[in-house]
Amino acid sequence: MIIARLFEVFPAEAEKELGFQIENFLLAETTDSVITAFSLLSVLFSIDSGRAADIFASEWMQQFKMTPSMTHSEPTMLAILDCLSSACVSKQCREMIGAKFEKDLVQLLQATVSQKIKLYTATILTKLSFKPKDPKPKGSEPQQEELLSTLESLSSIFEQSVPDKDLRKQAVEGLAYTSLDQNVRMGIIVNDELLKQLVECLKSNDSSLVYGALSVFANLAVYPPRLSPDQKKVADLKKYAEAVQEKEEELAQITKQTDKRCKILVDLKIPAILSALVNKLKPNARSVAGTILTSLAEQKSLRGVLTQQGAVATLLYILCDTDAQLEPASKVFITSGLAKLLVSTNPSLVFGAKISASVAVIPLLANIDNDFSPLPLLDSFESALALTNLASFDDTTRKVIISHGWEKIENMMTSQNPMVQRSAVELVCNLSLSPYCAEKYLDGSKAANSRLNLLVALTDLSDEAGRLAAMGALAMLSEWDPAPPIMVKNEKLMACLQRILDKDTEVEMIYRAVALVGNLSQKEGGKLGSLKPGLVRVKSMVKDMTAEVDDILTRLK
Known part of the structure; x- marks a missing residue:
């Protein structure tokens, strides 16, 4: 002191x-x-x-x-x-x-x-x-083998020392380093007794011992780094320049091995242990815990079990902890894990009286078009999918998404990337259940009319899911009271409906168009007479819509 x-x-x-x-x-x-x-x-x-x-x-x-x-x-x-x-x-x-x-x-x-x-x-x-060492030419393979051999022998010293409580702290610190090596990881993961000892370390009152054990588990769960196409090109050029070619097959093999390790860690209930301990961890340890859970969430088949073991709540705790002082890149990575879990989870199984779904909105929105993301398109896409799922949960959550993220959502709707664009349109479709979203399109302003025109334009996307989502959003919006008089005045929307009913053969699009016309006809049937021939065509083409179309036709003049 x-x-x-x-x-x-x-x-x-x-x-x-x-x-x-x-x-x-x-x-x-x-x-x-x-x-x-x-x-x-x-x-x-x-x-x-x-x-x-x-x-x-x-x-x-x-x-x-x-x-x-x-x-x-x-x-x-x-x-x-x-x-x-x-x-x-x-x-x-x-x-x-x-x-x-x-x-x-x-x-x-x-x-x-x-x-x-x-x-x-x-x-x-x-x-x-x-x-750090200088790049070695092709003749360096024996030295690399010697290094791996040395690391494995050093790691065995640490592994043997972990059971000794007097030596455990130093041994775990050593393992935190040796487990950076792929071969050492494979040795650790098959050592059941060592894994049990490391789990015990997580429950220790010694924060440095806990951090060391977390670091080992983080190394066991880590996947090959995520690279953008540009980063991958640079990496390939570096490999070529260094004459050290890393084959795609090798990366695939590493990924397979990591999948197996992650399954073992989930079977050990590591997520549940982290969930129980997270509020006792120091800020730097919480960051490592978030990294572990994000790595485990990479494998789709494990996401359900992760959620059952409290991973969503744990990640939210870490991301919303003001004392955590997460590095921007770490925050992006951990939020990507939250997004992966929420894409694959029914929100009602996670959120309720104890945790509000709206808590997850802010970190997910922050991951859209984030400057610190190595893969901004992927992170934006996954965050939008997660938000789409949350938007189906309750109106409070929809309101938070709209009030904090509308500008980002609109920007994504015009993205050059079809997957990102689709995810944004699907999100708007679910948000259309909210009066706050309806107001964006139906308040009669020029901005609202422009938004309506954009949705209409998106019904002609080459991406099937995207255009269905756009038409679905229009159908949902047409259910609001102000919609009929505003929508029937929109020439582009009327032309779009005419085209779909007269010529389209895509049944899912036709279903949505008919639903939209049905809603408009409740108040404005007298202005929809031009759609009659198309509706008659649909009636003869889609047999299970006969009754619905007949009902609409009675309201058209």
Whole structure:
């Protein structure tokens, strides 16, 4: 606390004085002084990693060497290793540790009989294994195999240490790194006892242990990165330039393996555990929990079980938590998981007295055309589908969607992407149940007439689902009291109905057109005489509409 306060009030002076004291402790070369020096520096990394890295890179640290007497003293080595592990947070420090200590660490790992020292050493070597490296040419495959072999052997040290409560924290931290590797993940997921131990870690009161376990589960669930077409082209060019070709078959295989791992995690009830623990997690841990649930939601067959285990409520808690301070990219990713679940879920099974469906609206709208999304079209499409589902739930939810998202919805309706456009039109179709949506089209203003004209134009889309949704929206709007006198005055709408009734052979379009004409005829039948021939044609073509058409014809003049 004292050191933290000093660095808060007098950062530059504190760095200079602490660096001076650490140097003196190291120069003394006694067991206690070396332990004190590295312990102080380790603490500083948790307070101000930038200033700690500057001290770590000092000339006197460059000259420091591990002596045989140090390596034979467990307390001394643990202090040194703990500091080196903390220092790996800095790229500059990792490079220095790799250049100066890696050989010593490998020898120490092979020679030590202390499981604790072995564990700390393995953790540092693992962190060094994931430091950025220059692209290697084709002749680098043996080195890559050697690295994988090393990671798997290091991971086995961590796996063996997890059951030991005294070593568990360090072991889980190591696994959080080694599980970044695909081969290591496959080894972890088939180790039932290890998975049980990791689940126990989630229930710990030690926040760093919980975070480590969450990181392991996040790595087990992670899919290959989502890339836009442009990003994929860039990635392919990079692979070509580096002469390291990653085949599509390999990616498909990785995805299959990830599917299996995610199924195991859901069977372990990880979503239910996260749901029970989420309000106790620290903000950074909540973000990881949201990442796990989003990865699990990638697989359609798991979404129902995820919802049953409380995943929707958990994601909403994470997204709506003002203290979470989610990074924009993380928020986009976690919201995409919420969208996937809500696309596949009956809202009445999730929302009700405890959770309002309108709570989900704001994050979903934020994911439409989001600048931080790597795949803005996909995220916009999925968010619109989720909102369409929510719009079928209640009028309160529809009102929130309209009041907060109407501009975005209208922009999507004119999107060049047919899937995005379709999703927006389908959303408007469901929103047409709301008087607030009806007002947008039927208040008699120029803006309302323009919106009506756009819907009419969309009935001629090449995309079948899109044009059906547009005609469905018009039919729904025609049920509102102000609709008949306004709609019959719209020449484009009347021409559209004439075309469909006279010539269209698409039965679903005809059903919607007849429903629309039926609603208009309740008040304005005298102005719809021109539609009679088309209705007669429909009556002879679609037999199950005979009674409905006859009823409409009695009101036309």
